[in-house]
Amino acid sequence: xxxxxxxxxxxxxxxxxxxxxxxxxxxxxxxxxxxxxxxxxxxxxxxxxxxxxxxxxxxxxxxxxxxxxxxxxxxxxxxxxxxxxxxxxxxxxxxxxxxxxxxxxxxxxxxxxxxxxxxxxxxxxxxxxxxxxxxxxxxxxxxxxxxxxxxxxxxxxxxxxxxxxxxxxxxxxxxxxxxxxxxxxxxxxxxxxxxxxxxxxxxxxxxxxxxxxxxxxxxxxxxxxxxxxxxxxxxxxxxxxxxxxxxxxxxxxxxxxxxxxxxxxxxxxxxxxxxxxxxxxxx
Ligand code: MN
Numbered sequence: 001x002x003x004x005x006x007x008x009x010x011x012x013x014x015x016x017x018x019x020x021x022x023x024x025x026x027x028x029x030x031x032x033x034x035x036x037x038x039x040x041x042x043x044x045x046x047x048x049x050x051x052x053x054x055x056x057x058x059x060x061x062x063x064x065x066x067x068x069x070x071x072x073x074x075x076x077x078x079x080x081x082x083x084x085x086x087x088x089x090x091x092x093x094x095x096x097x098x099x100x101x102x103x104x105x106x107x108x109x110x111x112x113x114x115x116x117x118x119x120x121x122x123x124x125x126x127x128x129x130x131x132x133x134x135x136x137x138x139x140x141x142x143x144x145x146x147x148x149x150x151x152x153x154x155x156x157x158x159x160x161x162x163x164x165x166x167x168x169x170x171x172x173x174x175x176x177x178x179x180x181x182x183x184x185x186x187x188x189x190x191x192x193x194x195x196x197x198x199x200x201x202x203x204x205x206x207x208x209x210x211x212x213x214x215x216x217x218x219x220x221x222x223x224x225x226x227x228x229x230x231x232x233x234x235x236x237x238x239x240x241x242x243x244x245x246x247x248x249x250x251x252x253x254x255x256x257x258x259x260x261x262x263x264x265x266x267x268x269x270x271x272x273x274x275x276x277x278x279x280x281x282x283x
Pocket of ligand 1: 059108
């Protein structure tokens with residue numbers, strides 16, 4: 001892959017409506033049949049509803065091992081608690097980057113009975129050497145997430161990665177992630193250099209936008225995801241009305257993946273061990 005080659009949209013994906021937890025309705029963009037994974041990303045769920053019955057049941061007690069869950073709240077409040085005594089409240093605009101590592105059992109429950117709940121949960125894989133690391137949280141309030149105006153009509157919140165020398169607060173050397181929340185006024189343009197060799201995607205969650213230049217320009221509608229590739233020079237243009245999208249990239253791990261539900265390991269044997277360890281109280 002040559003540097004500075006333009007980023008192209010390799011394919012587009014629409015999420016599938018599903019439910020998880022105790023019956024929370026959400027849209028699964030990565031992790032469903034249309035895109036099982038995009039190394040190192042294992043799952044992307046968008047949740048967004050005004051109806052309490054869609055989210056009120058929440059995600060009661062459940063385990064994780066071998067990867068990281070990243071929750072980015074846009075609207076609403078969610079409380080998390082784990083079996084190691086960690087607890088916190090996710091408020092609008094906050095992010096929680098949780099390294100499950102060797103394992104924890106937690107709940108993620110709405111801290112509201114009405115109103116809008118909206119956000120994303122992304123699962124990021126860990127390399128074999130880090131899968132059994134101690135659990136860890138990187139949790140940031142909205143004011144700890146830098147917000148820049150890198151071009152006219154463009155507003156970028158830097159959760160992870162770097163924009164014009166400003167780094168986001170998340171540290172994860174294994175996958176060196178980029179996670180940006182980009183707001184584009186209609187017709188505004190922005191050029192951004194992705195780390196070379198990263199796998200990347202963009203997901204539009206408000207309005208519409210265009211990715212790519214010239215013949216390769218590809219419009220994206222709301223709730224459409226683009227798998228990106230072909231180069232590292234991203235050109236994005238706001239569409240017919242104000243748009244908002246997330247841009248996420250990470251270094252692929254290129255390791256075997258053995259996954260079942262909330263466990264993501266390298267081998268089937270490690271997966272079986274995770275079940276045994278959970279049953280015997282070693283999480
Ligand atoms: Mn969870």
